[in-house]
Amino acid sequence: MFSWLHRGLRTWVMRDPQSSVSGARRSRGSGRVLDPPFWHTLARPARHPAARPYPRAMEFAPSARSTLGVEWELAVVDPATGEMVPRAEELLRAIGDRRFDHEFLTSMIELITGVHDTTDDAVDELRRMRDTAVEAAGRIGAALVGTGTHPTSQWRDQRQGDDPRYRRVIEKAGDWGRRLVIFGVHNHVGVEQRDKVVPLLRTMLDRLPLILALSASSPFWQGADTGYASHRTMLFQQLPTGGLPPMLEDWAEYERTLADMLRAGVIDDLAELRWDVRPSPTLGTLEVRIADGAPSIDDLAAVTALTHCLVEEASRALDAGHEPAHLPSWLVRENKLRSARDGLDATAIVDADGTLQPVRDALGDAVERLAPIAADLGATRSLAAVTRVVERGGSAALQRAAFARGGHRAVLDELLEQLRA
Known part of the structure; x- marks a missing residue:
């Protein structure tokens, strides 16, 4: 939730920024630890905004095109009751692997992959990490659950x-x-040049509702049905710097926006910028953060493959000089709300004329359209999970069906089983 830049993908393996994703899988290049970002070199801001230092131009450390790293947040629970327990540190000691880390709450952990050339490799690493975490949790008498809330x-x-x-x-x-008892999946996708970052961000704003609808897994909160498929979305955007980013024109405007926010005291460092999609300058990535927590490996594969392929699709369009027209900001907000409320049953507005399309149809179109890109990204197997999730129904619908059968106990039992499957 709050790991980006401070922990995140601790060492982003840097490769040739000019490498292409088409054709055979890329070979790995040498890795290096990135220098700290410019805002980490600033003195602690003074109390009065006028005294805050104005940062110099921001560096962007390019990554190889469309490399991928994933962060997956999980709740630590009592296996008998399914309720959260503050045993994250104990579990992390039992695991003994730095790819697993603590998070905002003492009852949650985060799984952090290395950097991968293909989606399927990243998902395979997370499957192995899941197995390690589940086994260690069992040894200490705990269990794990993946869900948005x-x-x-x-x-x-x-x-x-x-x-x-x-x-x-x-x-x-x-x-x-204090109410942020929430969990998400964050995908970092490598960007090979700085000037592509903001255009990619603008394009992904229009795609975020698809990712959100596919991942929505938080219908219940504090024992009540919220009426939303993703209540996590509604909670997280209450943070002062949470939710959708502003509509930025280019990298220079991004720099000015951050500098003004630092100088005005809105943020103390860039880690406090918690947009649904945001640049990660030191990692050389675009980080897509809107997805709810994944209850299963299949859900995780679906949202990761869709995100990875959509970013690469946008990158290819930019290379061809065809940045698509963007929806107005009010429409982006409306589509986000619809996906948060209705999940896979949402109907999206696809243009300013009010043309409507069911999200299920949009996801079906996306899977078909993205198939060649998935082949290049090693995402074919994982992208197929999108169709499975759509056909069986998203996690929010499955949780409500479980509740209808046996109340909250049935919901928790199903979530415990899905994480292990």
């Missing part, structure tokens, strides 16, 4: 980790910060 655990019972960043969340957001 925990269906029943109370936010007042959760504790934040002992980290200054987490304390700042509470200082700035108050109870909205």
Whole structure:
């Protein structure tokens, strides 16, 4: 949730920025640890905004085109009750692997892949990591659940980790910060040149509702049905810098926006910028963060493959000089709301004239259209999971069906089983 830049993909393996994704799989190049970003070199901001330093131009460390890294957040729970328990540190010690890390709450962990050339390789690593985490959890008498919000655990019972960043969340957001008992999937996609980042971000704004609808897995909150397929979305955008990013023109405007936010005291560092999709300058990636937590490997594969292929599709369009026309900001917000509320049953507005398309149809069209790109990205197997999720129904619908059969106990049992499957 809050790992980007501070932990994230700790060492992004840098490769030839000019490499292409078409044809055979790319070979790996040498890795290096990136220099700290410019805002980490700034003195701690003074209390008065006028005293805040104005940062110099931001560096962007290019990555090889459409390389991929994934972060997957999971809840640590009692296997008997399914309720969250503050045993993340104990579990991390039992795992003993730095690819697993603590997160905002003492009852959640994060799985962080290395950098991959293909979607399927990234998903395979996460499958192995899932197995490791499940086995270690069993040894200490715990279990794991993947979902956008925990269906029943109370936010007042959760504790934040002992980290200054987490304390700042509470200082700035108050109870909205304390209510963030939420979990997501974040995909980092490599970008080979700085000037493509903002155009890619603009294009992905129009695609975010598809990713959100596919991933929506948080219908329940504090034991109640919220009426949303993704209540996580509604919670997270309450943060001062959460939700959709502004409509940026180019990298220079992005730099000016961040500089103004730093100088005005809106953020203290870039890690506090929690947009649904955002650049990661030190990693050389575009980070897509809108997806709810994934209950299963199949759900994870679907959202990761769709995201990976959509970013590469947008990158190819830019290379051909065909950046698509963008939806107005009000329409992007409306489509996000529709996906958060209705999940796979949403109907999206596809243009300013009000043309409508069911999200299920849009996802079917996307899978067909993206098939050649998936072949180049090694994503064919994972992209097929999109069709399976659409056909069986998304996690929000499955959780509601489980509740109808046996209440919250049935929901928790199903989530426990899906994570292990």
